[in-house]
Amino acid sequence: MKRALIFGNVAAYTVLGIGGATMLVPLVWMVATSLKDPSAAMSFPPEFLPRIHETWRNPTNGELLPLFWCDVDGRRAKVARLRIFKGAAVVRVLEPPDLARRTLTVPLTREGPHGAVETLRPAKRLYFRWANYPEAWHAIQLERPWMAFRIGRWECPGIHIRDGFLAFYLNSLIVTVIVTLGQLFTSSLAAFAFARLRFPGRDGIFLGYLATIMVPHVVTMIPVFVLLRWLRMIDTYWAMILPLMFSAYGTFLLRQFFLSVPQDLEDAARLDGCGPWDVYRRVILPLSRPALAALGTFVFLGTWNQFMWPLIVMNSTEKMPLMLGLYSFMGQYSAEWHYLMAASVMVMGPVILVFLIGQRYFVQGVVLSGMKG
Amino acid sequence: MHDDQVRKEQPTIPSMAGGTRPRSKALRQWAAAYGFLLPNLVGFLVFTLVPVIAAMLLSFVRWDAISPWRQAQWVGLSNYVEILGFHRDPTTGALLPNDDRFWYYLYNTVYLMLGIPIGMALSLVTALLLNRPMRGVVLFRTVFFIPTVCSAVAVAVLWRWIYQPDYGLLNEALRLAGIENTPNWLGDPAWAKPALILMGLWVGVGGYNCVLYLAGLQNIPEEMYEAARLDGAGWWARLRHVTWPLLAPTTFFILVTSIISGFQGFFVSIHIMTAGGPAGSTTTLLYHIYQTAFVYHEMGRASALAMILFAIVLVLTLLNWRYGREAAQVMF
Structure with missing residues (x-):
């Protein structure tokens, strides 16, 4: 056993x-x-670790020479290649100390047990190029000011932010926070009405909500796009915020949770003279923190990571959210993988960090909404 | 079920049941209720209900979205006929689809769903292992869940790099394992779909499904296993006759939601990694709708495609409601 x-x-x-x-x-x-x-x-074959070819500056003429490993008298020596001459290389030994300062001529290849092998093997060392991060961060430069907009006659001149990624982060943060708070607010209000109040048409309207939960997003995308264009909201923050502020799914989820709050508590509050707003504000909301937190986490993560909708409605670089910014960065630096990966780390890192800090909470949220949804 | 219980216990407070002027009181209550509902309801009407109806109407129209709306043409069912219909080849008389791309994209969509059963099996195995009372299991749970929280866009960029034929990690690993003819993953119509599935597995195995399975496992009472042990059941017999049947509702839930979301998934990875190519081999229905609407500006046709996708999802959902519970009991 x-x-x-x-x-x-x-x-x-x-x-x-x-x-x-x-x-x-x-x-x-x-x-x-x-x-x-x-x-x-871009070295072939690719290596896992970030290593570069070691170099050595020749003190006599200041020339930068590549370093290699080479067998000298049956021992492994580190040599600098001075020049290549007729299939042979002239090298200067640097290590080990007792062989150092000797200059030799070695053939480029020699016969090994499985055919010819290179005599000189590149000497590499670990090298972390931290500059990739700031360079990727500065890579996209904005030409137009950030947050410049007009409401009627009032004009906001905006701030001049140069670094694209800074603007992308701020855009994502603004949109995500507004959408999350807005959705929590409108959904919880509606869920309260559905769960706790009686009014004509309640069940009919709720059935309508339920019926649209399974409608694929792509069905509504086209008419909403047309509507937003008619309202001249394409390529504005409104286009990213408004359609996401109202969620039938969130309403449904919160309604299920609100139903489980004991009626006695509400009755007691009513007897104390509370109106529906007080009941909502002081009884239901405080008791529903887990559900609100779970929904909030999901909306936040979903909005932060959304890609398709911003791709459709946003054009201006200075208004792009982070995901779209990373995508447009990829379009410009498609072969510079060190920059692309640095940008990916900058995009992924904070999310992973937030997850590691709040993971227990997060996983509970999955179970809660997964089981009830 | 839950709703009914609560509905029966609706307010029995005297002041609400019968006041001095019941009608105006009721009106006030209704007004208050609609006040609560209004913000969400307006948003719901403007951004969900009306658009759904508008999409239905748009699917009978030919319109490029650039020219003004009055130039839209009512074409009846012809969008649908062009997509779903068949015609006879005039010379050979063979029955041919009007739009063979559509059927190919539908096939792609279903092909990509091959990842669902594989992913579910792996998620179940992972959950079984993570459910063991061992040291360090929490650490593994965290590690397995990380890919799920990673932003899909960054994940897609990363996997583009992993699948890079010359400098990518995967082909280098294959070369080290002695495989000479490494595939050009995202550039080869034969390999692009498996590549997407593989990436999807990496993202999904330790994710939501695994957490749901874990929750399901933790809901199985320990006495069940003890009883099985007393009957002399080995680990396989316990798995086969205790765990598996008791997890059936979870399995069914995951299967249905995965299939339904499978019709609407993979957009980000497709757009970033292959843009639907090569030769349309990774274009799914969803991606086809996106391209038709927002690249080729054929709004009517795209709406018709979206309605077809909607119909598929609707049928699956209804089947799930109608037969879901029974199937879960019979199947497992």
């Missing part, structure tokens, strides 16, 4: 270890690439 348990645990750890490594390796590869020198990112 005990032996079976130990065996089982060992097997479980093995499988989980392999699985966990599979989950992490792409992410580590992303970080590793983000720190690579361009030469290392």
Whole structure:
């Protein structure tokens, strides 16, 4: 019995270890690439770690020479290649100390057990190119001011933000916070009406809400796009915010939760002279914190990560949310993988960090909304 | 069920049941209720209900969205006929689809769903392992869940790099394993779909489905296993006859929601990694709708396509409601 348990645990750890490594390796590869020198990112065969070819400056003439490993008298020596001459290389030995300062001529290839092999093997060292991050951050430069808009005659001149990614972050933050708070507010109000108040047409309207939950988003996208264009809201923050502020799903989720709040509490409040607003504000909302938090987490994450809708309605670089910004960055630097990975880390990093801090909360939210939804 | 219980317990407070002027009181209550409902209801009408109806109407229209609305033409069902209909080849007499791309894109959509059963099986195995009372299991749960919270756009950029034929991680791993003819993942019509599925598995295995399975496993009472042990059941018998049947509702829920969302998924990875190519081999129905509407500006045709997608999802949902519970009991 005990032996079976130990065996089982060992097997479980093995499988989980392999699985966990599979989950992490792409992410580590992303970080590793983000720190690579361009030469290392595009070296063939590719290497996992960010390494560069070591160099040595010749003190006599100031020339920068590549370093190699080479066998000298049966020992591994680090040599600088001075020049290549008729299939042979002239090298100067640097290490080990007792062989140093000797200048030799070695053939470029020699016969090994499996055919010809290179005599000189590149000497590489770890090199983290941190500059990839600021360079990617500054890569997109905005020409127009950020947050310049007009309401009627009043004109907001905006702020001059140069770095694209800063504007992308701010845009995402603004849109996501407004959408999350707005959706929580409107959904909880409506959910309260559906769950706790009686009025004619309640069940009919609620059925209408339910029926539209399964309508694919793409069905409403086209008419909403046409509507927003008619309202001249395309390429404005409104286009990203307004259609997402009202959610039938959120209303449904909160209604289910509000129904589970005991009626006695509400009756007691009513006897104390509370109107519906007080009941909503002081009884239902405080008791529904877990549900509100779960819905809030989901709306926040969903809005932060949304891509398709901003892609459709946004054009101006200075108004793009982060995901769209990363996409347009990819369009400009499609082959510069060290920059692309640095940008990806900058986009992914904060989300992963928030998740690691609040994960217990988050996973509970999944179960709550998954089971009830 | 829950709703009914509460509805029966509706307010029995004297002041509400019968006041001095019941009618005006009731009116006030209704007004208050609609006050609560209004913000959401207006948004719901403007951004959901009216657009759904508008989409239905648009699907009978030919309109490019650039020219003014009065130039839209009412074409009746011809958008649908062009997409779904068949015609006879005049020379051979063979029955051919009017739009063979549509059927190909539908096939792509279904093909990409092959990842669902594989992913569910892997999620279940992961959940079973993560449910063991071992040290460090919480750490593994976190690690497995990380890809799910990563932004899909960044994940797609990362996997584009992993699938890069020469410098990418995957092909280098294959070369180290001794495979010479490494595929050009995203550039080869034969490999692009499996590549998307593989990426989807990486994202999804430890994600929501795994958490749902874990919750399901934790709801199985320990006594069940003890009883099975007393009957001499080994681990396989316990898995087969206790865990699996008791997880059936979870499995069914995951399966149905995955299929329904499968018709609407993969947009981000397709747009970033392949843009629907090569040769349309990763264009799904959803991506086709996006391109038709917002790249080619054929709003009517795109709406018709969207309605067809809607119909598919609707049928699946109704089947789920009608047969869901019974199927879950019979199947497992």
